[in-house]
Amino acid sequence: MPHLAVYVGLLHRSEQTLADALRTVGEGHAAEGDVYHTCDTLAKMSEEHVRRLGPIARRYGEQAAGEDVEEPERLHADGLAGVREGPVGLLRDLQDLYVLGTLVQTTWTAVAQAAQGARDRELLELAHACEGETGRQLSWLNTRLKAAAPQALLVAT
Numbered sequence: 030m031p032h033l034a035v036y037v038g039l040l041h042r043s044e045q046t047l048a049d050a051l052r053t054v055g056e057g058h059a060a061e062g063d064v065y066h067t068c069d070t071l072a073k074m075s076e077e078h079v080r081r082l083g084p085i086a087r088r089y090g091e092q093a094a095g096e097d098v099e100e101p102e103r104l105h106a107d108g109l110a111g112v113r114e115g116p117v118g119l120l121r122d123l124q125d126l127y128v129l130g131t132l133v134q135t136t137w138t139a140v141a142q143a144a145q146g147a148r149d150r151e152l153l154e155l156a157h158a159c160e161g162e163t164g165r166q167l168s169w170l171n172t173r174l175k176a177a178a179p180q181a182l183l184v185a186t
Contacts, residue, residue: 033143034089037152040136041079041086044159046108047129047166048075054122057112061119064173071166075133078159085152106132116181123174130170134163 055068106129112122141156 033140033147034091036136036140036143037082037086037089038091040133040140041082041091043106043129043133043136044075044078044082046106047126047133048072048079050109050126050129051075053109054112054126058119058122064119067169067173071169074162074166078162081155081159085155116177116184120174120177120181123170123177127167127170127174130163130167134160134167137163 051068051072055065059065109125137156137160141153144152144156
């Protein structure tokens with residue numbers, strides 16, 4: 030199951046990238062109290078996914094980048110190098126988080142389908158649980174994006 034191993038590795042790294050990006054945005058927009066606290070909560074959620082996925086990733090033989098891994102180019106998503114300033118910056122940062130979250134959620138979906146085919150009950154149960162939690166992360170990001178858009182796009186600064 031070499032391709033499933035690649036995707037389990039993608040998922041493991043993508044969850045960590047999402048957690049790091051959530052922390053970056055939360056800390057960078059700390060003046061927005063809800064953003065700071067909710068991003069911290071959501072980052073902890075992704076970090077728990079990373080922790081729970083770790084033993085499964087090792088079981089499937091996750092390899093680090095550069096270890097003669099046969100992966101497609103540009104498989105892994107980049108995180109956020111920093112945050113943008115102001116209301117428009119917050120809006121764009123929320124969009125970037127949403128894109129990362131969507132990658133994580135669709136990867137959980139693909140891994141769940143493969144786990145079902147492989148009859149890997151442990152991975153399947155984890156995938157279903159984490160996919161649901163990732164959906165909640167995306168729901169908050171979408172709601173917060175909708176709240177930020179009018180202020181960012183219609184009010185002159």
